[in-house]
Amino acid sequence: MAIEPYDESDLGAIVDLSLRAWEPVFDSLETAMLPEVFRAFYRGDWRAAQRAAVESVCTDADVHVWVAREDSQVAGFVALKLHPEDQMGEIYMIAVDPDYQRRGIAASLTSHSLEWFQSAGMSIAMVETGGDPGHAPARSTYEASGFRLLPVARYFMAL
Numbered sequence: 146m147a148i149e150p151y152d153e154s155d156l157g158a159i160v161d162l163s164l165r166a167w168e169p170v171f172d173s174l175e176t177a178m179l180p181e182v183f184r185a186f187y188r189g190d191w192r193a194a195q196r197a198a199v200e201s202v203c204t205d206a207d208v209h210v211w212v213a214r215e216d217s218q219v220a221g222f223v224a225l226k227l228h229p230e231d232q233m234g235e236i237y238m239i240a241v242d243p244d245y246q247r248r249g250i251a252a253s254l255t256s257h258s259l260e261w262f263q264s265a266g267m268s269i270a271m272v273e274t275g276g277d278p279g280h281a282p283a284r285s286t287y288e289a290s291g292f293r294l295l296p297v298a299r300y301f302m303a304l
Contacts, residue, residue, distance in 0.1 A: 156204075234265065
């Protein structure tokens with residue numbers, strides 16, 4: 146497996162793998178958020194919202210995107226933001242193609258991110274994820290990498 150800087154020719158593969166990777170996550174979120182809140186939040190189409198979010202991140206000059214390749218295929222990606230005012234690096238978005246999961250790719254992308262943050266002069270790293278069952282694998286990866294949970298409560302209700 147190799148981790149390389151993003152190239153615009155990778156965008157289609159990144160969007161596709163993201164939608165497949167996050168399908169169980171969004172299924173879990175719909176239950177956790179209540180269906181009416183979920184529909185309002187994602188305007189009834191989480192795939193369109195997520196596609197737009199991934200495309201926006203990959204084309205944002207202030208976001209640094211890295212791609213994990215295995216057998217010359219895009220197997221995953223990570224999008225990183227620097228917050229120099231706080232000396233903080235943020236893992237903003239990360240996904241691994243379901244066909245390549247459970248091979249250590251997310252852990253490698255996370256490790257690469259932490260090394261890159263250090264080389265950019267950051268002194269802390271942050272990642273945010275959901276507390277629902279669909280995000281359990283992500284939480285496990287981050288905790289295994291040394292991240293510690295800051296309990297936050299975020300409440301939603303339908304109006």
